[in-house]
Structures are given as C-alpha cells and as structure tokens.
Amino acid sequence: MREVVTAALQMGPIQKADSRKDVVERMIVLLDQAKAAGATLAVFPELAFTTFFPRWYMEDQAEVDQWFETAIPGNETAPLFKRAREHGIGLNVGYAELTPEGRHFNTSILTSPQGEIIGKYRKIHLPGHAEYDTERAFQHLEKRYFEPGDLGFPVWRSQGGVMGMCICNDRRWPETYRVLGLQGVEMVMLGFNTPSVNSQMSSEGPEDRLFHHRLSVQAGAYQNATWVVAVAKAGVEDGHPLIGGSLIVDPNGKIVAESTTEEDEMLVHACDLDLCTFGKETIFDFKRHRRIEHYGLITSQTGAVAPNE
C-alpha cells in the first residue's frame, strides 16, 4: 500500500476585480482544510491566481502581462507556498508564466512536501484561437496569449510514486496520458477552466461539457492504469460560467470523489498508488501488447488526411 492522501482543491470563480492577495487567502483556507484532512498533496486549478483571462480580447501587451507571474513564488503568492511547506503538503498549482526572456506559457508546478519546486509543466494543447473571432459567443484566446509548452510531458518521483501533470484541454487528448503512461505515471494532476457552454455551439451546455470532461479523464486513467486528479476553477466569472466537476479517478477509471458545488470546495481521497499495478501488469502491460509498428501516423502526421473520393 502506497497511500497518498490527496486533496483536490476546487476554486470558485475569480472576478477580474479580485486581487491576487484575496485569491491567495482563499487558497490558504483550502490548504488548511487539506492539512486537517491529513493530505500530503494538494492540487489546485489551472490559472489559479486570476480569472480565466483568455476570454478577454486584449491588444495592449502590458494589459495582458498583468495576468502573468514573473516569479513563482512571487510577492503575492509566497504565503501560499510558505503555508504548504509548514503543512508538509506538496502543491500542484497552475499559473500564467512570463519568463525573463518574455515568453508566455500556461504553466503548472509541483512542489515536494518539503517545499522545493521539483517539476514544471507548460500546457501543450492550447485550445481556442489567436485572433478575435466574431463567430463565437465568447472568446477563447489561449492561442493568442500563450506559446505551446516546450517541456514535453515529464514525470517526477514524489509522494512515493511517479507523478505527472497536464492542464485543462490536454485531458481530452489521449496522447497526453499515453506519453505519461509510457513513463510509468501513477498519478496525473491537472487543473482546468472549462466554459459551461461551447462557444461555437450554444446547444452544448454544462451537462454535455461535464460528460466530455469525465469521459476523457476516466478513459485516460483506465487506459494507463493511473490515478487522475482533475481540479476545476468553477462558477461564474464576470458573467461567464465555468463547469465544476472536479474529480479523483482511480486506475480502473472509476470516480472515487467528485465536487458537488461550483465554489471553493475540497475533495480528499487516500489514493493507493499500488492500485496501478494490476492494470499495468495485465491488460495494459504495454510491453506485451502495444504494436508501435502500426502507430506511425500518430507522430508522423499532425492533421487528418482522408483518402481521395
């Protein structure tokens, strides 16, 4: 038994007007709850310190950059990291990263329970678009404000197991989990901000969005025999609703905990990493069953190419 008491720390909405200081105070309340529940790992959402700003079209780069962190921990976020270290809790938290070279990424980091930063991931599958789109009910400008991640999908040993990260839209792509699975991942941590309505099809509402979310997360867990901890920023941000549906999913693909609100809310579960072993050694023993000689298109070709009519 290798139990990691894991807290999925869902966050309710963050309005444009909310300060980072206010947000970090809310996060610390959640972290204290996680400590009280015995957690050694806390997973926060994507872009946890700010509103989901890619819904806003901006042309002024200085205005854009105010949503980014130039250092982690920074002046305003340091109290969160300090409290986690005091509690002996490892953190996974998402934020907008502005590098010294002026590059912009949608990033998440992993700390050890001792408070060191041990891993960084930069979101690879950026959804949405780069220019103002008059056809959409609202904008989703991640391709405008971020570069695609350049760090691949690494894993790290921490919490007694093999830990991986991804962010939001990455969870819909089976390649994400598979690259992690091929490195023996035992827990995938991911945060998300998912609009409750498809901006390009208004009939696709929260029920469908939650269905697709659960489906993708559960399939990724099952098909790689790994835990997945998926954590929402939820609720209505300046009039724009985001789904909740934070989940802890076991290596069988079963949901063991799910949020019931669209507010700040803790889920906690003692995740036994040894439960990954059965799947990894039987039906998903990749070494015995995968046939890479037939997978070539997955890495040789980006887009779909249908046969001629």
Next chain:
Amino acid sequence: MREVVTAALQMGPIQKADSRKDVVERMIVLLDQAKAAGATLAVFPELAFTTFFPRWYMEDQAEVDQWFETAIPGNETAPLFKRAREHGIGLNVGYAELTPEGRHFNTSILTSPQGEIIGKYRKIHLPGHAEYDTERAFQHLEKRYFEPGDLGFPVWRSQGGVMGMCICNDRRWPETYRVLGLQGVEMVMLGFNTPSVNSQMSSEGPEDRLFHHRLSVQAGAYQNATWVVAVAKAGVEDGHPLIGGSLIVDPNGKIVAESTTEEDEMLVHACDLDLCTFGKETIFDFKRHRRIEHYGLITSQTGAVAPNE
C-alpha cells in the same frame, strides 16, 4: 446529411457443438431483420462463425485449424454473403483467417452493398497469452492461435463516408482510433467477444467489464469525432459467459443505441456521417491542435519505463 442506416447485429452464444451452417442460418435471420429496417450496413461480431475458441487450450494444430476459414466466402459461409448482396447491404464480419501460406489471423472484412469485398483488417492488439496459464480462472489464448495483424489500420471509402475497422481488445487502445482518426474516419466498426469476468481478477465482473467497454468506445468516438459501432457475441458459451453491451455511439461520444439482451439482437440507427464534421473542425481539428513533437515516445518505445528511484 449523409445517413447510413446501420444495423449492429449482436449474436447470442455459439456452442462448440454448433455447426457453421446453424450459425449462418441465425446470421441470415438477423440480416433479414436489418433489411426490413432499411439498413445498408450490417456489423457482426468478432469470430462470428464459431464459438470463442481461444478459451480452449489445444496442442493439436489440426484441431486448432478447424476453427479457421481458409476462404471467405467459403462453402458454409457463402449463403450469408449471397443474402447480403441480394439485400444491398454491406457487411462487416469477423472470422478466424487461415491463409494459403498457413498464417493465422483474427480478421474482419468489409463488403460493399453490391457484395464486393473491399477491405480486410487483421487484429493488432491480441490480448491474453500464448501458453497454458495455471493462474487464470480460464484461458485466453489469442497470442497462441493468432499472429498480430500485419495490415495496419486502413480506412476505406464506402457507404458515402470513410470507414474503418478494429476488433475487440483494439477498442481499449487509443492508438487504434487515433490512427483511424488521422485518416479522417467517420465510422469505426468493431466486433468483440469479452468474457464477463476478468480471468485474472474474479472480483471484476460484468458490470465493470461493461463499464470499461463503454468508456473505451465512447472516448474513442468523442476524441476522434467518429461514429463507433461495437457488436458483441454475448451470452454463455459452454459455461463461459460473455458480456453483451453492443453499442452505437455518435461522434459526441453519446450512446444512441445499446443492446438489452445477451441473445441474437438487432440495433439499428440512421448514422449521419455529417455529425462528425463539427468535432473534426473545432475541438479535434488535429491540424491546429496536435503537437506531434511531444508524442515521440508513443512510437519510439513499446513498454513503460519509469524513472529511477
């Protein structure tokens, strides 16, 4: 609108003692039902003409070979193909293939509504094992009796769209759907024979097996914006139970039809291939969103390799 009226023709159990002639008669009854329902496409299970013989350990190759077809159509199976041609129905049907060179595959073929054989697929992801396994509740000797498929995952234009095939355990592997998806697949047809209990974990019964089955099929459909038609051989074969759960799944990942028995049973649905377009042009527009530079392990490495402790 490009509607393909599709019949998923689930088959109940086939006992060892049942003759191919008896089985083909049952299949023709189903095919007549499909015709009455207006179908132009009929999907039968994996290994549709015989019992699921890989559960039986055999050392005598002549005994093994009796379960294989040396020609399709053959003397006993020809009436099925004749009836399909008369009905103007394209067939997808699975069988054990013994080639003139003495090679053995778990195969399925696709015919046009005019009765030509237009496609062949040989199962790539063979589950189970090659030698008698005393640790299992029952045997699953696909790796003993078959070679892995050598034809890749091709697609064919038929029924007004882009059609692909896979077989049984292939459906649990996201690589299967993705290689087809990269060729613009609009309908994946697959048959299966899935034991109702995991031979290596008796607590994993039919409810879990159906859950994993649905999860894999629905995720594959959603993540590639394709129809999937999954057809069981179901029920108790010589004391060994197989799950039902035949499904027609739309390009949103939603189940639009599911079997309710473990017997011969028809599902029928008018599958509009144009429903694939939205997903393929938005969230799963591979050309805009896939990042193959980070997927390398998927094709360079077969087994999982965890980082050093």
